[in-house]
Amino acid sequence: MSQLKRTPLRDFHAAHGARLVDFAGWEMPVQYRSILEEHKAVRRAAGLFDVSHMGEVDVKGPDALRYLNHLVTNDVSKLFPGRVLYSPMCYPNGGVVDDLLVYMRAPEDYFLCINAGNIDKDVAWLLEQARGFNVTVTDRSADYALIAIQGPTAAAIVQSLTGAKLDRIGYYHFAEGTVAGVHCIISRTGYTGEDGFELYHAAGDAVALTEAVVKAGAAHGLELTGLGARDSLRLEAGYPLYGHEITADISPLTAGLGWTVKLDKDGGFIGRDALVAEKKNGAPNKVVFFKTGDRRIVRADTPVLGADGAVVGKVLSGTLSPILNEAIGSALVTTAAAGSPLAVDIRGTLLQLHLVKPPFVQLKKS
Amino acid sequence: MSSVPSDLRYAKSHEWLKPTGDGTATVGITDYAQNSLGDITYVQLPKAGATLAAGQVYGVVESVKAASDLYMPVAGTVLEVNAALDSAPETVNGAPYAGGWMLKVKLADPASVATLLDAAAYEKLID
Secondary structure, X not given: OOOOEOOOOHHHHHHOOOEEEEEOOEEEXXXXXXXXXXXXXXXXXXXXXXXXXXXXXXXXXXXHHHHHHXXXXXXXXXXXXXXXXXXXXXXXXXXXXXXXXXXXEEOOEEEEEEOHHHHHHHHHHHHHHOOOOOOEEEEOXXXXXXXXXXXXXXXXHHHOOEOOOHHHOOOOXXXXXXXXXXXXXXXXXXXXXXXXXXXXXXXXXXXXXXXXXXXXXXXXXXXXXXXXXXXXXXXXXXXXXXXXXXXXXXXXXXXXXXXXXXXXXXXXXOOHHHHHHHHHHOOOEXXXXXXXXXXXXXXXXXXXXXXXXXXXXXXXXXXXXXXXXXXXXXXXXXXXXXXXXXXXXXXXXXXXXXXXXXXXXXXXXX | OOOOOOOOEEOOOOEEEEEOOOOEEEEEEOHHHHHHHOOEXXXXXXXXOOEEOOOOEXXXXXXXXXXXXXXXXXXXXXXXXXXXXXXXXXXXXXXXXXXXXXXXXXXXXXXXXXXXXXXXXXXXXXX
């Protein structure tokens, strides 16, 4: 087995009692104390996540805007310096290469945040597509550490460590500034459905910054939170996870991410023709979100049964919502079956799926 | 470090059994088991009256991570199950040897308890 990659905070996690697991080839904390308790701490106060395994890519040059708009489905031309955009990036057949955040620092100067498990694939794809564009694409993943402070008290915690005026940074905006003496990209983004910040910084500063945030957070109910809680928080918020709700075989339209697909933007984009056809002809499948009213977790790959008991799809993600105290999840089902009663068989018990338009819980985020 | 009380007997499948001396016993899962599973979200137990062989599956414990079968340490008949775990399965995490008990059973053969590991042998197993 190959050596797991480590973030600069790996020893910090171990010293704080984390259970470290292999996540996409990285040795990452899945939990410190309890996934359920960490989840609730983020909804109640705040949590601190190490997401340094995420990848970062610089895209610079005169054609940067035209190049990025050719690659992603959302409209990068809507960005201005300090603005962040979420977008899928598709293959020609409409399947998803990855979903990512695009940061505009200045004209001709963009920064991408991509999924850890997709870094090699994405960078190869980005370089391949760069031919014919006057851009430089640079993988900066090893240079950056990234921590996320998420929850209703996140802003108070980060504000206590910075002179930057956080109330001037709106949701999906960012600024560059100093937090606890560490230069950061201060991004008002996250993957929990709560207000919060993601702080990109030099890998060498990660331990000092994290220790400062933990110290400042003590008075605000901040807890260390692992990737287990991150997953249940994102599912409760209804956010897709690459490899589950969106994959090389599940397009953004099938996944219900139509709001991120700008079919009419200037210049077109990779996958446009396939997505236009999918929109026109209707997709054979769709991603739905469900809850069951029962505590038994409905796990990924569980077959979904239609009204007559025939298999009409499969579960993509499933967990227990620590807030609702019942199983929640997502499934890919045939479009024809999506309007009829759906069920799953959990160890001999038939559980009905109650379809829900996420988020599953009321979110306080701005 | 997992807690392994010296007055209990243990199965290699990480259940504990506490004989009560009158031919009955209490069964649960060990501290090591609950810690390995992580947050326990659901416990499925048999009905009172069920007669189960040694090694037979008597239920399922679910954590956020996975669902795992529960095995009878020795043969017996279920007298009572811990109904409190329906609404508070996390008790198994907090008190695996106390409030997190799962079954009270009538042993098919009280002598069968001797086939189980003692605390020292179980500690060696999980070391």
